[in-house]
Every structure is written in C-alpha cells, then in structure tokens.
Amino acid sequence: MDLIPLVFPWILGVAVLFIIRFIHQRPQAKTPPGLRPWPIIGNLNLLTGSSNTHESLHMLSQKYGDLMLLHFGSKPVLVASSPETAKLFLKDHDAVFASRPPTAIGEYTFDRSDLVWSPYGSWWRRGRKILVSEVFTPRKLESFEWLRAEERMALISCLYSHAVGKKPVFLRDHLMRFTMSTVTRLVSGHKYCNDNPESRGSVTMKKLQEFVDEWFLLSGAINIGDWVPWLNRFDLQGYVKRLRALSAEYEEFLEFVIKDHREVMDKAGKNFVPKDMVDIFLQQADEDHDDPEAELTPNRIKALIHDMFAGGSDTSAATVQWAFQELIRNPSVIERATEELDRVIGRERWVEEKDFLQATVRGSNHGRNIQVAPARHAASARLLHGGLQCRGVRGGEGDHGSRERLVCRKEPEGLGESGGVRSGEVCGE
Template identity: 35%
Template sequence: MSLLPLLLYTSITALVIYLLLNLRTPNRKPLPPGPTPWPIVGNLPHLGPIPHHSLAALATKYGPLMHLRLGFVDVVVAASASVAAQFLKTHDANFASRPPNSGAKHIAYDYHDLVFAPYGPRWRMLRKICSVHLFSAKALDDFRQLLNVCTTNALARVMLGRRVFGDGDPKADEFKDMVVELMVLAGEFNIGDFIPAVDWLDLQGVTKKMKKLHARFDSFLNTILEEHKSGNSTGDLLSTLISLKDDADGDGGKLSDVEIKALLLNLFAAGTDTSSSTVEWAIAELIRHPQLLKEAQEEIDTIVGRDRLVTELDLTQLTFIQAIVKETFRLHPSTPLSLPRIASEDCEVDGYYIPKGSTLLVNVWAIARDPKMWTDPLEFRPTRFLLGGEKPNVDVRGNDFEVIPFGAGRRICVGITLGLRMVQLLVATLVQSFDWELAKEIEPDKLNMDEAYGLTLQRAEPLMVHPKLRLSPHVYKSH
C-alpha cells in the first residue's frame, strides 16, 4: 500500500474513532444502581407478585434511587422522601406526562381522561374543570348535603344490606366488581407495554380483558349520560360536569362526550375504590387496637354527643379521627406505587443520569415505612401526628414527602380534598355508630392484614365484621 492511501485510511479511521468518542454525552453521570436485567425481559421478573414489596426490598440493597430495565423501557424508582421530592418538586415539570400504557389506551378512552391525558392544553382544561367546578371549596360546600347522604348510605349498607337513597339498583355490587377489576388490570405490568414487538400477541390476555371491561363501563356511562341529558338528575357532581359540555373552558376548547365519559370513569374509579379500601383498612386497624377505637369513640361522644350523627362540620374538631386517617394513609396508601410519569428530557437526580423517556415510579408505600423517617414504622400509631408526637405538622396533601398517598406536584390527585373529607367522615360515622366484632371468633391480633396488589391497595381477605349499634335507635331512624 502506497503512503497516500495509507495516510488517508489512517486519517479516516482516526476521524471515525474521534467522532464516536466525542458524540457520546461528555462527562455523563452514571445511571442509578439497580439489579442486573435479564435478556429481553429485563427486570420484569424482579417485580414479583406484589411489586411495591419487591421494589422496597430491592431499595434496601441498591438505595432509594434505582434504575430498572423493564423490557426495553428505562424505569427509575424513588423510594425515599428526599428522592421523591427531587422528582416531584424540583423536576416536576419534566415528569408531568404519563408514559404510553395499555390501560390508558384500552380502558380510559385512549388517553382522553384527566389521569392519563398528556400534559398540555387539554389536560389543563380538564384539570381546571375539576378544580373549579367539582373540587373547589365552594363546590364541596354546595355538595355537603350529598356527602352526608353518602355516609348515611354507607350506614344503611352496614345495617340493612342496601341503600336507602336512590333506587336500590341491584347492579351496585356488579359495578363495585367492575371497579375492582379495573384497578387490578390497571395495576398489571403488561409485557406489551415494555416489549412493543410482542404487544399484538397479548401474552397475558390483559388487553382482551381491558377491552371487554371498557365495553361494560362504556355502556354504563352512556346510560348515565342519557339520564342526565334528559334532565332526570340535577344538583350532583355528574350533572355539574355534564352542564359544562357546551362551555369553552381554558385553552383546550369544549368538553366532548368521550371526555365526559373518561372523566366520569376517573371519578367513579377513584371515588369508590380508593375511599372504600382506605376506610376498610382504618376499621381493621382499630379492631386490632381496641384502645384506639375506644379513644376515638370518646372523642366523638365528647364533641358530637350521642343524640345525633357526626357531620362534616364536626371534622375539624375531631383531631384524633384525623390522626387515625393520616396513619391509615401512611401504612395503607390507596395507591402504593404512584401512577407512572415519563421524563420529557434528560435530567440529573441525586448525582445520577436520568435519560429522556424514562418511566418514573414513586414507591409511596416504601417511603411511608422508611425507618430513617419514622419511629417504629410498622406500628399503627396515630398519636405520631398529634401534638407531642414525632410528626405533628406532617400532612398528606402533597407538601410533606414522607407521606404522599395522593401524590404530589402537577399530577397530584385533583380530588384530594373530597377524598380526605369522604374518608374522615366515613371513618368517624362508623366509629361513632358501631362497636365492632370480628366474624368466626377471630382474635383481633390475629386478623389477616395481608395485601393484594392492584393499582389500589386492597386487602387480601375482605374484612368480615359484626357491627353492634352503640347509639339510641332514634338516631339511626332520623337519618
């Protein structure tokens, strides 16, 4: 080979090597630590049957910020309050959208709902509608009577096995089953979401189940829409929402029927399953701790008395009930793994590189049980939130990252105020109205407190109890 071609070959080779070396991100930080992924499926096998438990265990080995590879998707997991705050506060805008997922596509009207809508003008419109017309302080005050009706219906379910308001629809249990199924399916780690090439195969049968469930919900919601459009219902949350159909609101234009149904789906799912499961956990914990139940009843008897039922207006004075609810949210958060978010751009968190397109999961369950943040974290101890306790000023509204059952940042649950009122009022009403005994002569300290995994935190075994009236009969009859 002559000198000229050799020099040309050497120069081109050197240029290629230089470009390859310098086109890489200069001085890029390392990815967060994490378990070694398997070929193709990545770390999906590491999730186990209850992912928030498995991820909490992995965090003890790899630290509070982990990187996983689920199929072909980068996933980062936050498992401490400080790391969660960096994602949901410092980098909140970068993680304001949701990653693609089969649940949003096949159940939630192809991302037309509030929960899974991409961050942008339409999401802001939906958020504004909910914030102003459904969940503002004024709106909740307007709906106060309806909230009291709801708790009375819950009492009737306990006492009579049926509702006393409405038409006593026999399909109520069927609807509850639909909501539970939705939460289970939405919580599935669908392989097709992480390995797109096999999505069409529907290896787990998840997509088929989602489409079938969507058809059932759509039929149910169409019926509700038609009833409200005909003017058969007024003065409730749904009527307010439907009345906005023709009103332009914000940058996103007018609400469509599909967006209304998608929002109704959000409201039904979030408003029934999360509240009922949290109340069930609270009553279970009080049965396991009879002294706490007695103290809660004494507080209500002192402030409310025994000649009327507790109302929403009493809640601000029931500090022990509030503490019980906070402690229930801490130990049994309704959404143990936050709904996923996606990184719009590369960023750096805690000294680690987070690549664009990474999915973020916040292990709310693990954060609230962090022994570095909580004394005896596995103990149900409501007094920790009272004056003299370890966390008297910590709240659950998204500002204190030690306990964020409703999330935080831009994507915090829009119905947080209503959710808190509902759970507090339901717990207070059930505590005031009944003494509780376990079925089958189970000892309180032997009560099964295992969890079943879904998008929301359900009990592995439903709570079976015998309620005994503790107020005068006329109190129940008057409601």
Template identity: 35%
Template sequence: MADFQGYITLFLIWLVSTILIRAIFTKWRTTVHLPPSPLALPIIGHLHLLAPIPHQAFHKLSHRYGPLIHLFLGSVPCVVASSPEMAKEFLKTHETSFSNRPKIAAVDFLTYGSADFSFAPYGLYWKFMKKLCMSELLSGRRLDQFYHIRCTEIKWFMQSIMEKAEAGEEIDVREELIRVTNNVISTMTMSLRCSDSENEAGEVKRLVQEVAELTGKFNLSDFIWFCKNLDLQGFGKRLKEVHERFDSMIEKIMREHEEARKKEMGGGGDAAKDVLDILLDISEDQSSEIKLTRENIKAFILDIFAAGTDTSAITTEWALAELINNPNIMEKARQEIDSVVGKNKLVEESDIANLPYLQAIVKETLRLHPTGPLIVRESSEDCTIGGYDIPAGTRLFVNVWAIGRDPNHWENPLEFQPERFVNEDGTLKSQLEVRGQHFYLLPFGSGRRGCPGTSLALQVVQTSLAAMIQCFEWKVRDGGNGTLNMEEGPGLTLPRAHPLICVPVARLHLFP
C-alpha cells in the same frame, strides 16, 4: 436429530443475544452515570425481582442499593425513589420534567386513548381539566352542594349495618364500604345510586370492579418491546368487552341527561346539577378554551369512579382493622366522639373538625396503608438528580409505602400510633399534613399531578369511620383473642390479603 440441532441453534442465538445486550448495556452505563442497579437478566431485565408485591420488593432493594436505584422492567428504563429527599427532588425540584404519566395499554384503551384527566399527557388539555377540577367539579363550593348526598348515604349505610347487627349477621366490611362510596360517587356524578343493581349505576359498580382488575394485572405488552402488539395474555378480548359495555351504558345516561336538560331549558339552578351536567355545560360552551368531546366526558366519569370508590373503602377498612388490633385506640376515639357529638345523634361531617384524634387515626392509616403505594410518572427530558443522569423516557416510581415507614423520619415506624400526629394539648400537628406539602407523607401524591379529590376522600373516610366507631362494637368472626392478620394483597390500591369479616354489635340505637 433435527430437533436437537434446532434447540442448539436457539441456544446459540440466545447466548449471542445475551452477550450483545450485556455489552451494549455496559457501554451505555459507562457513558451515562445511572443510579445503582442490581444485575439484570436478558429480555426481562429486573422484572423477576418485583414479585409478589412491587412496592415491598422496591423497599427491599432500596435497603441494599440506596434511596435511588435504576431498574429495567423488561425494556422499560425505570428509577425508584424511596426516601423523602429523593421524592422532593423528583416531585418538586424537577417537577416539570416528571409531569407525565406513562402510557399503560389497558388504561389507554379503556380511557378512549388517554382522553381522561388522570392519564392525559401534561399539556393544554390536562391543565384545563386540572383548573376545572379545582374550580368547579371538586371545589369546596361544589362539595358543599353535595353535602346532603354524603350525609344521606352515611345514614343509610348505618341503618343497613344496624339491620345486620340486630340479625347477628357477619359482614364483609370492604363490600359494605364499597357500596356506600359507590353510592356517594354515582349520586354526585350522575344522580344514580349503585344500591339499585337494576339501574345504570349498578352496572357502573360492576364495570369499575372489572376495570380495577384489568388495569391492576401485569401486562407483558407494557414492558417487553416485542410483545407490544401481541396479546399473549388474552387481555384484548376482555378489555374490548368491558369498554363496549361502559360506552353503551354511559352513552345512555348522557342521552337521558341531555333530554332532561332540553325539557328544563336551563331551570333547576347550579345547586341541582350533578358532575355530568357540569361537564355537558362545558362541552356546549362555545367560548370554552378547550372543547370537551364526548370521549373526554366518558373517560373523566370513569376516572372519578375508578379513583374514588375502591380507595376510600380500602382506607376505611384498614383503619377499622388497626382499631380492632388496638382496642385502647378504639376506645379513645369513641370517647372523643361521645364527648363532642354525644350519644343521641349520629356523627356528621361538620363534627369532624372537632375530632382531632379521629383525624389522627386516618392520617396514621394513610401513612402505613397508602392506597396509592407507588406514585408513577415518566420523564419528558434528560435531567440530573442526586448526581445521577436520568434520561428522557425513564419511568419513575416514588415508593410512598416505603417513605411512610422510613425510620429516619418516623419513630417506631411499623407501630400504629395516631398520637404522633397530635400535640400535647390535643390539637393536630400542622407540620404533618397529607396533602403533598411534606414529602415524608404522600398518600395523595404531590405537586401538579397530586390527587384533586383529596378533600372528598377525607370527608367520606373520616365520616364513615367515625360513624362505625360511634354506633357499633366490632367482633372478629373467629372470636379469638389473637390480632388480625395485616398482610397486604396484590393490587394497585393496596387491598388487604384477607377480607375483614366482622359481626357488628349495636352500641347506640340512633335509628327508628
């Protein structure tokens, strides 16, 4: 009987809470003119509407409620922009109001309290790091200095695939691509290759995979206010273990760099420096406008790996899958490479400018399969957009995935058609760029917080894809005549639901 009375009491508390919350919310909506919104549930708000894949769920909601909708994800107020026009309003017209990223518990912990660049609050430190990225760390001049690294890694990548082709082995395309992108990033950043699983770079590879997994999982503490200080899902222990491993490993690498720098006493020249050397230089510069701490350096290194490895590999994997499903496009790209590069040497970065159709294939892949399907920001002040009030502290989701499939801006939006990016004379259309100037194509974001590594990402993706097209035929594992399954899987970086397993068949023998 006592148990029954307890259940009745809990039910009454829940019922009263629901009525009060609904009344308060209704009164608030009458005084603040918010965008359209579906009916919210107590406590969880609209969280139940986001399964299984948030950007797809947002897209379906936009069909019913319009290109700008208001949601409560738990206790977090959010708006979702699903059209180029709305994206422009938020990311350009009102960019200053939406220059912050929201604080996510796992990311904040792993990046030493958002001491990194990607999630740092918009302010003096972030502006300093942005300028540093564009002028030093990821500038065209710096990327040119790392050209030989990318060239060498692509050759080793092709040689590795050739060995498997000669043995008739099948490969997991994403795993192979992650290996080459990790090698590029780790060598540029710390002068260490991830292929050697016994060294620190091999540990970085494992840690980055765990970081991606932890930060990509739904965490109640980010959305339900009374769960903020509770670890109901047991993330805390795992986060602490990964953080301690990363900190121990990166401290060892930093000390090794510092000892080597003391021995060289400034020798080696600028061209011999990796990204970590440059960051250490700036941290030791007494005249620098911002003093970089060791935590800033460690968090920035984690940023580079987290943002630069998985994303490039997944984009290339999607591109190859689309080409396998569209053999006529694959053949057209191969003919372009053969005519420009020939059949006696491996395609290189310097050839890409003369391969407009290949560039169009990558752009079309980024349109349909953006590895950042949602741009996430947070408002720092009240503003009015599209006639609606957007209060300070509102989380913004710009649905890049939906915008790339908007039938108002793209003809036959669900079809893979690289020709849409090419003029009749074979040149690329200048009005269809991917660097954030055009709001119907935003794979790298836009404005102040757009991706600073766009040039590096394009170089790696375009060159690796071109080499894979040039050197191999790609046979799907089951040998069937049907098309590949193009279903998306859960995750922050838009992975395929099913790994792309292929048997490479050598087409050109360019390696001894």
C-alpha cells in the same frame, strides 16, 4: 486489481462516516447503579416474583442506594428510595415527571383522556381545574350534604339490623355499596344505577361495581406488552382482550348517561339548572375555550365520569375498611373515641360532617400509607443529578425509545418494626 477502483470509494465513505460519528459523539453520561438486566425481560422478575413489589425494591435499595436504575423489559426504570430523592423528582422537578407513559390500560381508558393516564398538558390542566373550581367547591359539596347523610343512615341501619340479628357482616361489601351508591347519585343521579334499572341503558349497582373492580384489577396487573412493546401485538396474557370487552360495555353505559342528560338539558333550554356532576361537565363542554387541545370532548366527559366512579368508591371504601380494622385491633382506641364522642357530641343527635371538619385530627396516616403504588409518571425532559443522568440513557431529545421510567419508593425514618415500608410508585417513560 480491477475491483480496487470500485471498492475504494465505499471503504473511504464508511471510514469518513465512522470518523464523523466519533468526533460528534456526545460523552456517555454516568447512570445510577443497579441490577444487571436479563435479556428481553430485564428485571421484570422483580414484579412477578413477589406480591409486594415495593418490598422487593426496598431490599434492592439497601444494596444499590437511594437512586438506582433497573430495566423492566426494554424500559429503563429509576427507583428513588429516600425522601430526598423523592422530593427531587416529585417536587423540585415535578413538571418534568408529571406526565404518564403510554400503556394499554391508558389507551383503553377513553384514549388516555382521564386524569390518571392523561399526559401532562393543556387538557390535564383544564380537567383538573374543572374538578377543583366547579365540582369540589365548598358550596357544591355542602349542597349535597343531605344526600351523603341519607346514604350514611342507610348504611348504619343495615349494619344495625345485622348486629341485632347476630349475623356476620362482610364489611367490604357494605362499604362498597355505600360509597358506590353515594358517588353515583352525586355524579349522575339515582336513575341510571340501582337494583331495578328503569331503562335499557341503565345498569344495576352490582354491574357498575364490576366495571370499576375490573378496571382496578387491570390497572394493577402487569401487562408484558407495556414493557416489551414488540410482544404487545400478540397479547400473550389476554390482557388487551379483557380491556376491549370492559371498554365496550362500560362506554355504552356512560354514553347512555351522557345522552340522557343532554336531552334533559336541551329540553330545559335557558332555564336549565345543573343537578349533578354530569350536568356540570356538559355545561363546561358548551363553553368556548381558547385552546383546542383542552376541548372537553364526549370522550373526555366519559373519562371524568369514570374518574369520579373509580376514585370515589373503591379507595374510599378501602380507607374506611382499614380504619375499622385498626379500631378492632386496638380496643382502647374505640373506648377513647366513644368517650370523646359522648363528651363533645353527646347522644342526643347524630355526628354530622361539620363535627368532623371542625375536629382536630392528630397523627393521621402516621407511619402508614394506604396507597402503596400510585400510577406511574413519565419523564418529558433530560435531568442530571449529582453527575448521574436520570433520563435518556441513549439518544437525544425526543427519542421516545430511550425515555426512562421513574419509580419512587418513599420511606420516612422512624417507622419502627411495625411501620412496614411506606412506599409509592411513580413511574414514567
């Protein structure tokens, strides 16, 4: 009986807290339907059980509908499986889902400074503006046409020599070398990456290609620590170890490129004229900018250079390889293309870029999608659609632990049996 006066206040306090929480508790929003998750791994088995994740998601969408909720590890994931739902997230509410989730690959890609893994904000907007207004302008592209023509002729000459000698051609290798050589000359010049490196900081073309290939491999790999954060410290797959090794060696090369360009730039002074993209980035870094968060730091310059190397080599080579494959599978198309070239261009000169730009291309990318899984996107605000909560299953604004990821799998109607699944992944946290 003597304990009652001591225990009663605690019981009363706990009861009051429960009552207050019950009164102020917000109603649970209805979430999209989906597959019941397993403990710890959630629905990660969908990613590991098939080499074509988008096909697994397509099969599930037939059962659960255009918008479904999955869990990859501890992360909620939205899957949009129709043009209408894809438009909802990628156009109508683009600003909400324009960011990127924190991942290991993003952290070790220059601390999330590149335009692929950078969160949506001041720096991302400035970085994109630099590329659009300073690098990819029609005038800049035209000024480097001679370089691209030189590399094209080198590729054609190499392929012709193999054809005359009746040697087998592994097209992928030749295309990768062609695109990488072209991009490196446009971005940083020929001296830093060639078969005979001139200085200690330079690398061979093969070595740079290994950097890019390793980055693409790790970008597409499933890191269990990204989905189950408490396992990240253990690095069970050795994923982070490989990232660290790649980052250290890759950054050393990029730092040398920037340092050498800076020395040339400082020596020239006011008479300096930019010759490549690195020069343009350094000039932009020297300009005053009102927003400190959008400052072009050395880390961000390295990230932009990496974006040029990665985006301009592998994807371009893969696209051309795919086009060659389609032509080989359709001999009649080769005959039509040859006839059109003879009629429009003739055989007195080579096809030039202006011929392509002036041509009318119909049905391009029809029923096909070369890029199956782009980088994941991240939600930055709460979104309700049709009575369904599409972000923040638990917790309130700013609760990063409950932020949802979005996977958009777009499948236009009328692809037919041979069209396959045209899909893209847009995930975010």
